[in-house]
Amino acid sequence: MQGIVFALFSGLFIALQGIFNARLGDAVGPWISVTIVHFVGLIGCLLIYGFVRDRKIGGFRTLPLIYASGGLLGVLVVVTELTSIQLLGMTWAMSLLLVAQILCAFVIDLNGWFGVIKKSSNTGQWVGVGLMLTGVLIFSFA
Amino acid sequence: MGLGMFCAIVAGMMISLQTVLNARMSHAFGAWATTTLVFFVGLLGSLLALIFFRGGTLAGLAEVEPLYLFGGFVGVGVVFCVMRGIQLLGPSIAISVVLISQLSFALCVDVFGWFGLPKVELSFGQIIGLAVMLSGIFVLKRYQVAEDVEETKDMKAIS
Numbered sequence: 001m002q003g004i005v006f007a008l009f010s011g012l013f014i015a016l017q018g019i020f021n022a023r024l025g026d027a028v029g030p031w032i033s034v035t036i037v038h039f040v041g042l043i044g045c046l047l048i049y050g051f052v053r054d055r056k057i058g059g060f061r062t063l064p065l066i067y068a069s070g071g072l073l074g075v076l077v078v079v080t081e082l083t084s085i086q087l088l089g090m091t092w093a094m095s096l097l098l099v100a101q102i103l104c105a106f107v108i109d110l111n112g113w114f115g116v117i118k119k120s121s122n123t124g125q126w127v128g129v130g131l132m133l134t135g136v137l138i139f140s141f142a
Numbered sequence: 143m144g145l146g147m148f149c150a151i152v153a154g155m156m157i158s159l160q161t162v163l164n165a166r167m168s169h170a171f172g173a174w175a176t177t178t179l180v181f182f183v184g185l186l187g188s189l190l191a192l193i194f195f196r197g198g199t200l201a202g203l204a205e206v207e208p209l210y211l212f213g214g215f216v217g218v219g220v221v222f223c224v225m226r227g228i229q230l231l232g233p234s235i236a237i238s239v240v241l242i243s244q245l246s247f248a249l250c251v252d253v254f255g256w257f258g259l260p261k262v263e264l265s266f267g268q269i270i271g272l273a274v275m276l277s278g279i280f281v282l283k284r285y286q287v288a289e290d291v292e293e294t295k296d297m298k299a300i301s
Contacts, residue, residue: 003230004239010223011243013216018248019257020213027206029198031191033213038185041214045178048218054172062170070163071183073156075191080149080156087146089262090248095275096147098241100154102279105161106286114162119286128282135275142267 015094021078022085034078092139099132177221181214207258237283245276 024033049055084093106125112118160180168176203211227236255261264272 003227003236006223007227007231007236007239008243010220010227010236011240011245012247013220013223014240014244015247015251017213017216017220019251019259020210020216022259023210023257024206024213027202027210028200029202031188031195032198032200032202035185035188035192036211037214037217038181038188039214040212041217042178042181042185044215044218045174045181048222049174049178052174055175056170056172059170059172060167063167067163067167068179068183070160070167071180071185072187073160073163074180074184075187077153077156077160079191080153084146084150084153085259088150090251090259091245091262091264091272092268093146093150094245094248095272096150097154097157098245098279099275100151101158102154102282104155104158106282108158108162109286114159115166116162122285124285125282128278128280128285131278131281132275133278135271135273135278137271138274139268139271142265142271 015090018081018085018094019090021082025082025086030079030082033082034075037078038074095139096136099136103129103132173225177218181218234283238280241276241279241283245272 021033021037024036028036081093081097084097087093088096106121106129108114108116109119110121164176164180167179171179224236224240227240230236231239249264251257251259252262252264
């Protein structure tokens with residue numbers, strides 16, 4: 001039950017975050033928005049980190065430095081997401097984003113990129129991919 | 143329409159990439175240490191981008207509803223809730239619930255024009271399109287998760 005509540009709030013928060021960022025972007029433009037988002041988010045993280053302090057000493061050095069660049073992707077995510085919400089509205093922006101996200105994860109899994117365990121595909125997954133793309137086409141032309 | 147669709151697709155792909163990078167880093171470095179580092183690097187990147195692209199005006203801050211300044215906190219809430227949801231429910235159910243919650247909320251925002259966003263009318267055809275797309279997501283996820291039940295205690299889902 002508790003898990004369901006967390007999952008429900010996850011979805012709600014993901015959508016809310018998009019809305020807040022889009023509205024902030026309306027007022028101050030995308031680049032100031034993304035800076036504010038990361039500044040405020042960093043404060044939030046530091047508060048939580050202050051309690052959990054889960055850093056594994058030396059763990060960071062075991063990774064190629066490229067992994068630290070994940071944060072830079074976040075900049076792109078916020079800017080493109082808020083722009084798409086402004087231009088498309090929530091439903092269409094969120095749906096397209098999810099489809100792209102899921103397809104990209106699928107391709108990464110298939111190819112075993114970034115050290116992910118390589119997985120073979122099955123027919124069911126390809127049916128899913130086909131349905132997703134059909135849905136996108138129907139939506140675009142309806 | 144074109145630019146909006148392009149942006150949504152780029153955002154989705156980048157989220158996917160970021161999820162993979164973050165999941166691996168969380169493993170080696172600790173989940174919150176990772177999230178903190180990610181936001182820190184993101185802040186540096188944002189400042190660079192801001193200096194480079196300029197544009198926008200701080201004057202707008204005076205008029206903006208203060209609530210909208212807290213998207214960053216909400217983002218941290220996302221990381222926390224996704225992590226706990228997956229720990230408690232397992233990735234399969236957690237991801238499904240997150241997707242349903244996210245999309246139904248998005249739909250409500252469009253239909254009722256919440257948060258000062260313009261109301262978006264959806265045609266019957268578009269609703270069919272959404273339904274087909276959603277069913278595709280669930281079919282794909284079903285067959286994916288069935289394969290790797292024992293994997294993913296990480297935050298590998300959507301975040």
